[in-house]
Amino acid sequence: MTGPAADSPAARRSPGRPPTQVTKGDVLAAAARLFDERGYAQTTMQDIAASLKVAKPTLYSLAGNKVQLLEAIFDTIIEGADRILAEAEAAQDVSLALRLFIRESLMHGARNRAMMNVFLSHASHLPAASQSAHEAWSREAYHRLKRTIERSHADGGVDPMIVAFAITSFINQLPQWFSERGALSLEAVADNFAALIENGALLADE
Template sequence: MQDGRDSESPWKASSDRQTEREAKRVAVLRTAARAFNETGYHNTSLDDIARRLNVTKPTIYYYVRNKEEILFECVRIGLEMLDEASNDVNGHGGSAYDELIVVMRKYAEIVTMDFGMCVIRVGEEPLTEESRRTLRSLKRGIDRKFRRLIERGIKEGSLAPCDPKIAAFTVAGALSWIARWYSPNGGLSAQDIAAQCIDLLMNGLGKGGPSGEVRPPA
């Protein structure tokens, strides 16, 4: 039975138009994130982003209000991806050690991607104080999840006793720094880099003495 609409009509259903618009908006944001990562936020103009997309500058304004909104959205998406990485793993079985490894692997992968890299290379500093507060709240949430996971590992004995706060800062800081120097054209893939960094973080550099403590330099 026909619903009265011409199947050949050039007008898309409202839901289809909304989906298409959102896809194009994400394309604008992703292109902008890539430009920010490569040349810096202040050195990237809306004209630059439009040229990369092969569209006019007014077209950009159909999806975003200004460059600041673009950066806010890029960082927000990156932080939400990092936050979701923990949600996908925490409490789904296995030891805290195993879960931490998976979260670290996902974290390292995300910071080598456009939005995740933008969190580290650009961040929230160019934004207004209100926008910075919103994004820093997301960062605190990610930090709390790292701490809780480490605390659980210490309690169950799968992780060595340590200060969860310092441990969380160290892990997130080391993995985040990958975004600063990672190059997709480098000799190692993002997965290889993540594996080596995680191995160093979990097992350390020193062999340690008979007591298991790291020996001081001679």
């Protein structure tokens, strides 16, 4: 039996997984990992295609160009954060709203470690319009968290802006140091930090 003709589509296709087995989610995860490890400028579309064992045309058809990949990574983090904020804002039990936000945000960041790292360190590579939109979203998200803190702890003695800063700083830094091999699970870290906030380490009355 002879193989495919030299100029046939089968012969021209790069070896590896069939394109139908690669999803946009796979592409975003691979791009985020490489951007995080090598830097955005140092990563090419060919690098991403090679990591997925697909041809570059398949990559472009699934996720667009490199800038679009970066924007999609930012959108993934923002969409998750918006969902978590909305759930906290809608919580009927105000005493649980902040705990819900802290736990789910820590889980979201840690489970999307590479994307979170890219989100925090690669905004300068976004087009100007996307940078402006990202900055506006960040300001609004911060104020939404502040309002959730005020609703959950109306009698707290510490400025809610300070508490919001402490919470967001912890969430942003967690992907840098958390290890699955550590003594505490991700869930335990999230619950312990939420308890620290709720039990008065930051919200104690003056």
